[in-house]
Amino acid sequence: MNHLMILTAMRVRLALRNKMFFFFSLVMPMVFFFLYAAVFAKSNPYAVAALLGPVLGLNVMGSFWGLSAALVMFREQGILRRFHVSPVTPVDMLLSSIFANYALALPTIVIELALAKFMFHVPSLGNLFSLWVMMTIGIISFGSLGLVIASVTNTMQETQVLNQLIWLPFIFLSGATIPFTFLSKTVQNIALFLPATYLVHSLKKSILENADLPQLLMPLGSLTFWFILTLFLSSQLFRWEPEAKIPRKAKLYVAATAIPFLLLGLWEAKSGRVIAEENMTIQKLDAAEKAEKDKSQPPSKPESQPAGQTSSPEKH
Amino acid sequence: MPEPVIRVENLVKRYGDVEAVRGVSFSVSEGEVFGLLGPNGAGKTSTIEVLEGLRNADGGTAVVCGFDPGKDAAALKYVIGAALQSTALPDKLRVMEALRLFASFYKVHKDPEDLLKRFGLEEKRNAFYSQLSGGQKQRLALAIALINDPKVVFLDEPTAGLDPQVRREIYDIIEELKRDKKTIVLTTHYIEEAERLCDRVAIIDHGKVISQGSPHELKQSSGDKTRIEVRLARPETDATLKNLEGVHDCRALNGAYVLHCQRPPQAIVALVKHLETQNNELVSLEIFTPSLEDVFIELTGRRLRD
Numbered sequence: 001m002n003h004l005m006i007l008t009a010m011r012v013r014l015a016l017r018n019k020m021f022f023f024f025s026l027v028m029p030m031v032f033f034f035l036y037a038a039v040f041a042k043s044n045p046y047a048v049a050a051l052l053g054p055v056l057g058l059n060v061m062g063s064f065w066g067l068s069a070a071l072v073m074f075r076e077q078g079i080l081r082r083f084h085v086s087p088v089t090p091v092d093m094l095l096s097s098i099f100a101n102y103a104l105a106l107p108t109i110v111i112e113l114a115l116a117k118f119m120f121h122v123p124s125l126g127n128l129f130s131l132w133v134m135m136t137i138g139i140i141s142f143g144s145l146g147l148v149i150a151s152v153t154n155t156m157q158e159t160q161v162l163n164q165l166i167w168l169p170f171i172f173l174s175g176a177t178i179p180f181t182f183l184s185k186t187v188q189n190i191a192l193f194l195p196a197t198y199l200v201h202s203l204k205k206s207i208l209e210n211a212d213l214p215q216l217l218m219p220l221g222s223l224t225f226w227f228i229l230t231l232f233l234s235s236q237l238f239r240w241e242p243e244a245k246i247p248r249k250a251k252l253y254v255a256a257t258a259i260p261f262l263l264l265g266l267w268e269a270k271s272g273r274v275i276a277e278e279n280m281t282i283q284k285l286d287a288a289e290k291a292e293k294d295k296s297q298p299p300s301k302p303e304s305q306p307a308g309q310t311s312s313p314e315k316h
Numbered sequence: 317m318p319e320p321v322i323r324v325e326n327l328v329k330r331y332g333d334v335e336a337v338r339g340v341s342f343s344v345s346e347g348e349v350f351g352l353l354g355p356n357g358a359g360k361t362s363t364i365e366v367l368e369g370l371r372n373a374d375g376g377t378a379v380v381c382g383f384d385p386g387k388d389a390a391a392l393k394y395v396i397g398a399a400l401q402s403t404a405l406p407d408k409l410r411v412m413e414a415l416r417l418f419a420s421f422y423k424v425h426k427d428p429e430d431l432l433k434r435f436g437l438e439e440k441r442n443a444f445y446s447q448l449s450g451g452q453k454q455r456l457a458l459a460i461a462l463i464n465d466p467k468v469v470f471l472d473e474p475t476a477g478l479d480p481q482v483r484r485e486i487y488d489i490i491e492e493l494k495r496d497k498k499t500i501v502l503t504t505h506y507i508e509e510a511e512r513l514c515d516r517v518a519i520i521d522h523g524k525v526i527s528q529g530s531p532h533e534l535k536q537s538s539g540d541k542t543r544i545e546v547r548l549a550r551p552e553t554d555a556t557l558k559n560l561e562g563v564h565d566c567r568a569l570n571g572a573y574v575l576h577c578q579r580p581p582q583a584i585v586a587l588v589k590h591l592e593t594q595n596n597e598l599v600s601l602e603i604f605t606p607s608l609e610d611v612f613i614e615l616t617g618r619r620l621r622d
Binding site for chain 2: 002003006010013014018074077078081084086087088089
């Protein structure tokens with residue numbers, strides 16, 4: 001445990017000294033946040049609330065990029081070799097990556113939530129406990145996916161290619177960039193097999209519907225199981241040495257990481273629950289926005305009008 | 317006779333079809349500086365990495381400080397220290413942070429401040445790893461290798477790629493460790509390093525130990541012959557030069573002739589006379605006192621750096 005904490009502190013310190021870290025972990029997420037809140041949502045509090053889940057989802061799922069790249073770089077530069085000859089274990093190295101990533105990701109998320117509340121006046125951030133739990137499991141499980149990617153790729157180039165291949169469906173099909181309801185029925189069904197879809201969906205439910213944990217049990221359980229599976233696999237496939245290549249057979253194990261969401265996807269495709277909930281959320285949001293508009297409308301004062309004329313609010 | 321700290325018997329290490337280590341055997345006593353001398357690719361690093369518990373052997377046995385490195389690597393790592401080849405630390409890690417970081421991995425460790433002073437890194441305590449010179453990085457690697465006050469220190473090519481002045485600084489540090497009676501196993505392909513630092517040397521070639529003993533013993537075993545390297549205007553046959561008076565052995569190596577002689581003056585006179593009769597000319601002549609390089613040439617017909 002001691003090694004783990006020491007390594008976590010080291011990883012946090014190193015990240016804070018890296019300009020690239022600030023760019024990718026603070027500047028980029030903020031650019032996305034303001035793009036979503038100020039441009040796409042036009043600063044409308046209801047629209048900002050609706051886009052908060054997707055924008056937080058983007059932050060959370062991006063964890064796998066940084067973790068995979070950092071671990072492969074450490075291995076390529078011979079840094080892991082130096083730790084190999086010390087009493088540090090693979091689990092220490094892997095868990096410290098995840099803990100450090102969590103500690104580094106959280107402040108950006110808190111800033112985004114604060115901006116949503118106090119700058120864009122989002123009516124409610126929903127169930128904050130559920131939101132925190134889902135973001136926590138999201139950060140660690142997507143981070144753990146990064147560790148598996150680092151384990152099955154031999155060079156930084158390979159890592160970046162694989163990251164891109166995974167990242168694109170995550171951002172375009174999960175509802176993080178293109179609203180889920182805009183996707184065709186077929187694409188929606190494909191998206192049901194992606195962990196990112198459940199992450200974004202559960203973040204939206206926490207914010208917009210005040211969902212508590214029992215309501216989020218399915219995505220929470222799947223992401224937790226996925227985290228355990230990916231962490232176990234990455235510890236089994238961990239390589240200290242740059243020249244140690246991954247056996248082809250071992251790459252097949254990686255297919256096992258798809259199991260939880262393959263099962264969940266099949267179940268959800270059959271039940272149609274997620275798709276229905278997504279549609280309902282949009283309807284509720286529209287209704288809420290309309291109701292709020294009506295409420296804020298000043299009551300019409302009776303005016304003496306010439307006979308035969310009706311009042312037209314548009315003309316006021 | 318006390319039990320050796322390291323015992324290696326018929327060690328085998330394969331990488332796919334390539335057998336890098338082919339039945340290496342040696343032992344190292346406490347307080348001894350033992351060198352594995354051989355050209356690049358001879359199997360030195362593979363041998364040392366098996367002993368450090370970084371790789372599993374494919375055959376034979378190895379015992380280090382009473383531990384089997386293949387089975388007890390976790391426990392072994394608490395009692396050994398190592399400065400590995402081609403390793404690094406994160407660029408943005410400061411020198412003192414690195415020492416404190418590695419110190420914190422061990423229940424019992426040396427004071428990082430003392431090591432900082434001992435290795436002449438006080439002025440660099442707040443410097444990032446990326447800001448250090450090659451020599452400073454190597455001194456830091458040695459300091460980290462000693463942080464847990466190890467029973468055995470493994471140094472894999474500790475001076476490779478360093479300039480001669482820095483190399484001498486590293487020699488001084490290793491000699492200091494030697495005076496402290498540390499057990500050290502070092503790999504090198506530098507003759508002077510092995511001769512200056514090692515109590516005993518195993519010469520490795522193509523994954524096998526081809527000779528071992530103290531540098532003095534090894535040189536004596538090859539007859540303590542002076543090496544004369546000559547370059548001639550026109551080529552001669554090895555056999556002709558070998559038959560000259562005072563010449564024990566002659567081999568053509570990279571355009572030069574390497575003559576091993578027990579009586580150098582007679583050999584030189586005989587060579588000059590022979591060249592006169594053949595109408596040949598001496599382009600250059602260098603005389604070397606007997607070294608481990610000669611032992612290696614005699615055993616393999618090659619130079620260490622070929």
